[in-house]
Amino acid sequence: MTARAREMxxxxxxxxxxxxxxxxxxxxxxxxFSDLAIRTFRIQxxxxxxxxxxxxxxxxxxxxxxDWREIPPVPSSAFKDxxxxxxxxxxxxxxxxxxxxxxxxxxxxxxxxxxxxxxLLKSFARHILPDGARLKIIIFGPTRAxxxxxSLWFMADRVAARFCDAPSWIVEHGEPRWERADAELTRSxxxxxxxxxxxxxxxxxxxxxxxxxxxxxxxxxxxxxxMDTGGAKGARVxxxxxxxxxxxxxxxxxxxTHFVNEYGMAEMGSQFYEDTLLAGHERRPARSGFVIPPWxxxxxxxxxxxxxxxxxxxxxxxxxxxxxxxxxLAIQTEDVGAVAGNRLTLEGRLPEAERRGCSLPFEQFLERxxxxxxxx
Amino acid sequence: xxxxxxxxxxxxPDVERQAETSVQRFGPxxxxxxxxxxxxxxxxxxxxxEAIRSARAERLARRPAAEIHRVLERVAQxxxxxxxxxxxxxxxxxARSGRFSTPMIERALTDTFGPLSAGGVSRWVASELGSxxxxxxxxxxxxxxxxxxxGPEWMLQIYAGNVPGLPVWPFYSALAMKSAxxxxxxxxxxxxxxxxxxxxxxxxxxxxxxxAVAWWKGGTIELDRAAVRRAxxxxxxxxxxxxxxxxxxTRPEAKVVIHGSKVSVAYVSRASLTRAGLGxxxxxxxxxxxxxxxxxxxxxxxxxxxxxxxxxxxAFASALGGALESLRDGLPRREPEASQAARVQLYRAxxxxxxxxxxxxxxxxxxxxxxxxxxxxxxxxxxxPTPSYRTVRVHAVDGVEEVEAALAPAARFIEAIGxxxxxxxxxxxxxxxxxxxxxxxxxxxxxxxxxxxxxHGGVHRLLPFLRWTTVETGPRSAGHRRxxxxxxxxxxx
Numbered sequence: 001m002t003a004r005a006r007e008m009x010x011x012x013x014x015x016x017x018x019x020x021x022x023x024x025x026x027x028x029x030x031x032x033f034s035d036l037a038i039r040t041f042r043i044q045x046x047x048x049x050x051x052x053x054x055x056x057x058x059x060x061x062x063x064x065x066x067d068w069r070e071i072p073p074v075p076s077s078a079f080k081d082x083x084x085x086x087x088x089x090x091x092x093x094x095x096x097x098x099x100x101x102x103x104x105x106x107x108x109x110x111x112x113x114x115x116x117x118x119x120l121l122k123s124f125a126r127h128i129l130p131d132g133a134r135l136k137i138i139i140f141g142p143t144r145a146x147x148x149x150x151s152l153w154f155m156a157d158r159v160a161a162r163f164c165d166a167p168s169w170i171v172e173h174g175e176p177r178w179e180r181a182d183a184e185l186t187r188s189x190x191x192x193x194x195x196x197x198x199x200x201x202x203x204x205x206x207x208x209x210x211x212x213x214x215x216x217x218x219x220x221x222x223x224x225x226x227m228d229t230g231g232a233k234g235a236r237v238x239x240x241x242x243x244x245x246x247x248x249x250x251x252x253x254x255x256x257t258h259f260v261n262e263y264g265m266a267e268m269g270s271q272f273y274e275d276t277l278l279a280g281h282e283r284r285p286a287r288s289g290f291v292i293p294p295w296x297x298x299x300x301x302x303x304x305x306x307x308x309x310x311x312x313x314x315x316x317x318x319x320x321x322x323x324x325x326x327x328x329l330a331i332q333t334e335d336v337g338a339v340a341g342n343r344l345t346l347e348g349r350l351p352e353a354e355r356r357g358c359s360l361p362f363e364q365f366l367e368r369x370x371x372x373x374x375x376x
Numbered sequence: 377x378x379x380x381x382x383x384x385x386x387x388x389p390d391v392e393r394q395a396e397t398s399v400q401r402f403g404p405x406x407x408x409x410x411x412x413x414x415x416x417x418x419x420x421x422x423x424x425x426e427a428i429r430s431a432r433a434e435r436l437a438r439r440p441a442a443e444i445h446r447v448l449e450r451v452a453q454x455x456x457x458x459x460x461x462x463x464x465x466x467x468x469x470x471a472r473s474g475r476f477s478t479p480m481i482e483r484a485l486t487d488t489f490g491p492l493s494a495g496g497v498s499r500w501v502a503s504e505l506g507s508x509x510x511x512x513x514x515x516x517x518x519x520x521x522x523x524x525x526x527g528p529e530w531m532l533q534i535y536a537g538n539v540p541g542l543p544v545w546p547f548y549s550a551l552a553m554k555s556a557x558x559x560x561x562x563x564x565x566x567x568x569x570x571x572x573x574x575x576x577x578x579x580x581x582x583x584x585x586x587x588a589v590a591w592w593k594g595g596t597i598e599l600d601r602a603a604v605r606r607a608x609x610x611x612x613x614x615x616x617x618x619x620x621x622x623x624x625x626t627r628p629e630a631k632v633v634i635h636g637s638k639v640s641v642a643y644v645s646r647a648s649l650t651r652a653g654l655g656x657x658x659x660x661x662x663x664x665x666x667x668x669x670x671x672x673x674x675x676x677x678x679x680x681x682x683x684x685x686x687x688x689x690x691a692f693a694s695a696l697g698g699a700l701e702s703l704r705d706g707l708p709r710r711e712p713e714a715s716q717a718a719r720v721q722l723y724r725a726x727x728x729x730x731x732x733x734x735x736x737x738x739x740x741x742x743x744x745x746x747x748x749x750x751x752x753x754x755x756x757x758x759x760x761p762t763p764s765y766r767t768v769r770v771h772a773v774d775g776v777e778e779v780e781a782a783l784a785p786a787a788r789f790i791e792a793i794g795x796x797x798x799x800x801x802x803x804x805x806x807x808x809x810x811x812x813x814x815x816x817x818x819x820x821x822x823x824x825x826x827x828x829x830x831x832h833g834g835v836h837r838l839l840p841f842l843r844w845t846t847v848e849t850g851p852r853s854a855g856h857r858r859x860x861x862x863x864x865x866x867x868x869x
Contacts, residue, residue, distance in 0.1 A: 050733040057732030075725035082733060303717035304746040316718040334722045336714045347714070 001111055005086070005325065008043055009115060012036060012295075012322050016118050019294040021126065023342050026294035033297065036322055037068035040329050047086035050078075051328050068297065069308075073318045073332035076267050079106025086326045087111035095151040097266040108151070108266050110326045116269040119323035120155050121162055123293055127273035128196070128227050128260060129163055130281040135223070137164035138184050140199025140207065142171040151266040152229065156198055164196060176203065178210055185218040185252070194223035197252070200230040201261075205244060208251040218252050225258035225277060263290050263346060267331050269323025270296050272344055289343035295322040300339050314338040314347050382469055384411040384566040386573035386589040391427045395420065402473065402566065409472050411566055416592045418602035421558075424588040425606060428556035429530055431585035436554050439582070441511035445497040447580040448548055452492035454575060455485055462575050469567045476540055477708040480668065488541030491828040492548060501552055503829040504838045511554060514847045522847040527553025528609035528631060530586075531841065534622065536613035537564025538671040545828065546611050547572055549837050556586040558603065566591050594618050601625050609841045610634075631841045635833045638673040639761050641680065642794035642820055643779060643809065644692065645801055649685025654695050657796060660821025662699030664794055666707050666749075667824045670764040673791040674816075674824045677762045678769045680779045689772035690739070693753040697741040700749040700766060709748060712765045719763040720747040727752040737772075757782035761789075776808045783812060791833065792816040794823040 001009070015036055019029065045052035045061075051074060055061055060072040078084055079097050084106075091109035110116060129135075137160050141147070144157040146169075160167035170181050188195045197204065204226065211217070226248060245256040257280045264271035272290035279286035292298050299308055300315040309315045317335045324331075337346040384402075387395055396415040401408040414420070436444070454462040463485060470481045491500075501508045505525050509515045514522035531550040535543045543559065547569065550557040561569040569589045577584020592599045595618060604610060604625040610632045612622050619634045626632050642661065649657075664676050679696070681689035712720070727750070730738040734754075741751040749766040757771045757778045773779055783790060793809050795802065795817050806817050815834035816826065826832065 050729075054729050054732045058728060073725075075722050075729055077722055077726040078729045082729070303714050303721055304711070306721065314714060316714070316721055332722060332725050334715070334718045336718050 002047075005043055005047065008040060009112065009325055012040070012115055012325060013118050015322060016115070016122065016293075016295045021291070021294060026342060029294065033295070033322070034066075034068040037071060037297075037320055037329060038066045040322065040325060041066075041068075041071045043325070044086065044328055048084055048328065050082045050084055054078075068320055069299065071320065071330045073320075073330035074328040075332045076265070076334070077106070079108060079267060079327075081106075083109075084327055085109035085111075091326075093154065094149055095154065095266040096149040106267075108327050112326070113154075115323045115325055117158055119270045119293065119295065119321075120158060123271055123273060124155075124159050125163065127262075127275060127278050127291065128225065130278045131223075133194070133223055135164055135194055135196040135225075136166045136184075136188065137168075137196045137198060138181065139167060139169045140171070140176075140181070140197060140203040141169065142174070143169045146172070152200070152264070155264075155271075159198065170199070170207075171203070176206065178207060181207055182216065185220065188220055188224065189218050192221045194221045194225075196224070197226040197254070199228060201228040201244065202230060204228050204248070208247045211251045212247065216251070220253045223258075224252070224254050225260070226252070226254050227260045227262055227273075229262040229264060229271075257286070261290075263344070265331075265333070267324075267327065268296075268319055268321045270321045272296075287343060289340075289345040292339070292342045292344050294342070296320065298337075298339050298344055300337065303336070309338075312338055312340045314345075317344075381410045381412055382567065384561065384570055384591055385414040386570040386577070386587060387414060387424060388427055388431060388577075388585045388588065391424055391588070394423075407472075407474070409469075414590055416590050416599055418598055421590075421599065421602045422606075424590070425530065425558055425603075428558060428586050428588050431582075432530065432554070432556035435582035436551075436556070436586050439554070441501065441508045441552070441554065442498060444554065444583065445501065445508060445552060447576070447583055448497045448551060449493055449495065451572070451575050451579050452489040452496065453494070454579075455489040455572075456493055462571075466568065466571050469571065470540055470565075473565065473567050475537070475564060475710060476668065477710050479707055480710075481540055483667070483707075484540040487825055488544045492544070496828065497548060497552055500828050501838065504836055505842070514845065521849075524845045524847075525553070525842045526845070527555040527838075528841055528843075530556035530558060530607070531609040531611060532558050532560070532603050532607035534560045534610070534612040534614060534618075535562045535565070535569065537562030538673075539668045540565060540568065542613065542672075543569045544572065545832075545837060549611075549841075551576070551583060551586070553838055553842060555609065555841070557588070558607070559587070559589045560603065561589055561591045563591065563594065595621070597621070611841075633833075633835055633840050635673075638789050638791035638833070640674050640676045640792040640794065640823060641678045641759070641783070641790060642676045642823070643776070643796070643805065644679060644681045644820075645795075645797035645805060646682035646685035647801055648796045648798060649682070649687045649689075649692060651686055654687050654691065657820065658692065658695035658699040660819075661696050661794070661796075662703055663707070663821055664823040665696075665700065665768050666703045666709070666766055669709050669712075670762075670766055670768075672824060674826065675764070676768065676794055676823060677764075678759060678771060680757055680771050680773045680782075683772050683774060689770060690753060693739070693741065693751060693770040696768075696770065697749070697751045700751065700768075701743060704743065704748050709766060712747065716763065716765055717747045720750060720765055720767055723752075723763050723767055724750050730754070759783050759786050776805055780808065780812060787812045787814060790814045792818055792823055792826075794818055794820040796820045 045055050055072050058072050060070055087109040091111055093110050093113055095108040097106040097108060139156045141153050141156060144153050147153045168184050170176055245259050248254050248259050249256060257276055260277050261274045262271050270293050272292060275291050276286045297320040299318045301318060302309050303316040314336055317333045317337050320330050337344055397412050398415055400411050400413055402411045454460045457463060467481050471478045498508050506517050507515055510523060510525045514524040517523050533546050559569050573587045573589045604622055608630055610626055610630055612619055613635045615637055619636050623634060681692050683689060724742060727738060727740045731740055736754040736756060739753040743749045751768055751770060753770045755772050757773045759782050762768060793814050795806060797805050809817055815831060
């Protein structure tokens with residue numbers, strides 16, 4: 001890492017660590033955000049040659065007084081073939097992206113995970129552990145050793161090490177060991193020790209479905225909570241959030257106030273959380289959508305014109321994340337959603353199976369080529 | 377002309393009286409239509425199937441096929457006649473259901489019903505069966521052996537909604553072979569199947585008594601199962617998930633044809649790249665891309681263009697871009713949903729990224745505004761479907777071997793190849809492409825107009841569902857195996 005990059009990293013860590021969550025404070029920090037983003041962009045243009053070439057190609061080479069909105073977002077699909085990283089070989093970590101619907105999985109290589117961890121721990125603590133609870137964690141997924149290329153299981157590993165006790169993992173050698181979950185949950189109930197469940201929506205759903213079939217019920221002690229991520233991507237049936245929350249409550253005894261959804265992607269160091277649990281802690285009603293961290297800006301563009309849409313109107317999402325230093329901070333996604341204040345609402349995708357009919361959806365084509373999805 | 381409520385189902389009158397219905401909103405919130413749907417349960421599926429089966433036995437099975445075919449031809453004429461209320465009503469509702477622009481819908485109705493009118497149904501049946509009379513009585517085939525064809529008692533058909541006319545030929549195929557029809561409409565296109573059923577019933581009550589059209593959410597396992605398990609014949613279109621579960625549930629003896637997801641591509645030989653012909657070639661290519669907004673399995677996603685012609689692949693690409701631009705008005709697109717447009721934008725951004733950083737000489741051409749069309753030009757062949765909505769790749773290639781290699785791993789996903797070449801060169805190229813197992817090779821500009829008497833997915837439209845009775849006249853029957861002298865069979869080498 002160059003001295004310039006090291007200094008940048010320190011500045012970014014300082015900004016993220018000190019950032020206030022209140023909307024007004026975040027707005028007040030606009031100039032600081034823009035300054036850091038532009039400096040990061042300049043470093044990235046030099047350190048990641050492909051990104052620099054792309055920025056020049058699309059005519060976005062901001063001068064000194066640039067606005068962060070001028071930073072060209074890199075398409076999330078570009079992680080596929082291109083070494084879109086400033087990390088020298090071998091990098092400290094390599095995350096595999098799940099691939100967009102138009103490309104195969106890509107790679108996100110980081111030289112340092114310091115920024116990533118700063119961002120993820122701060123967001124996680126606020127939205128999942130606002131009461132400062134120290135819980136036993138049950139990870140509905142594999143260990144990091146078993147799945148070293150997944151940013152999600154990296155995150156679970158960091159969270160477990162930093163905030164939790166006695167982690168246990170439900171997936172081993174690629175197979176869910178449901179009996180292990182049964183045993184852990186029974187123990188939690190018997191010993192009145194609250195637990196934190198963390199995993200993909202699909203795995204949690206599969207587990208509660210299995211419990212329903214077998215008639216298993218766990219009245220987990222108060223304070224127990226669950227975080228799920230990934231939505232119903234790849235599900236054969238449509239999962240409705242309400243139904244999922246109801247099953248989690250019915251089977252595990254975790255109320256909807258303690259069931260928090262997270263939205264993230266391997267290409268971004270930062271994640272977005274619902275504020276259901278935080279709202280309960282602050283004794284106020286929860287607001288809908290995901291909270292945009294103060295070190296992230298999300299633009300919503302008209303997908304036809306690529307111009308910014310007014311607040312509240314749904315469009316294509318572009319994220320600017322100050323937790324991204326080794327990879328471009330501006331990411332163009334294919335996700336559709338709306339932003340109001342510091343809230344992001346994602347628009348659900350229609351299930352593809354029926355809509356495309358006899359025309360080959362490329363997700364399916366790629367799925368056959370690459371095998372099942374790696375979560376983040 | 378169209379009011380807000382559409383009856384998105386059809387049941388024979390006696391059954392309809394007892395059916396429960398509910399109303400659902402359909403389409404974008406600001407311009408939704410309301411669909412009245414029959415409430416579907418496993419028990420109601422049983423009742424409806426029973427009703428169309430017995431109607432078929434009483435009113436269809438012994439009717440002369442030619443008479444049925446004439447009814448179907450008259451119905452096709454009503455969907456073709458610009459003055460006919462049937463056609464105008466269909467266009468209005470299809471337009472309001474929001475998938476395609478009005479010119480596109482008009483085109484779809486004309487292309488779909490055209491081949492079925494004026495003797496078209498009987499010609500189609502005769503082309504596959506030898507003669508339509510073979511559906512009525514044992515009729516001598518080409519070798520003089522009397523044979524009679526029997527369609528299944530009833531057929532389950534499950535449609536996809538990607539192309540507006542898609543249900544029509546399958547719908548006709550069932551009735552043309554005297555089978556009752558239970559049709560599941562697509563949630564994307566709930567309009568045409570019930571309209572077609574109602575028009576047939578108006579024209580001929582007996583045929584109308586043998587049809588049921590319903591809709592339920594794809595993947596509703598108990599309903600899929602109730603329909604599929606009883607069906608003696610199934611014709612289904614759809615994605616892999618839905619078709620796999622359908623295939624699993626069918627009766628072992630059922631006659632099943634499933635059309636999974638596919639796309640098409642095109643090949644342009646160097647000899648056909650002339651200055652004089654470029655305009656027409658580009659226009660025909662653009663038409664194949666633009667029709668049905670590239671939603672069909674016959675829509676080309678990639679053009680493989682040989683180097684070394686009078687005009688090069690890059691010139692072809694820019695001519696194609698120009699032709700796509702002029703189709704923005706000529707054959708307007710329906711604006712895609714935000715998520716679809718977002719994919720096109722990501723695809724474009726990715727192509728620009730490759731343009732800036734790649735080594736394949738990538739160049740991006742795109743509509744002057746919006747996501748109307750996108751063209752990505754690059755050196756060398758490869759295959760990857762695009763996000764559609766008029767997004768296409770043009771690859772400069774040295775020859776067909778290069779394309780064969782690129783397509784080989786994906787050959788089973790390719791429905792058709794549009795081939796631009798003439799004479800002996802065309803014969804040779806077609807042979808090379810056919811060897812890959814691609815079901816259809818067609819001229820550019822006609823890629824989306826398959827022949828009714830041809831095949832879909834490489835299988836005929838009627839033959840796979842028929843059962844035959846052959847009336848043999850004894851050992852001397854002409855052309856029969858038993859005519860040969862007894863003893864050791866002669867080996868021919």
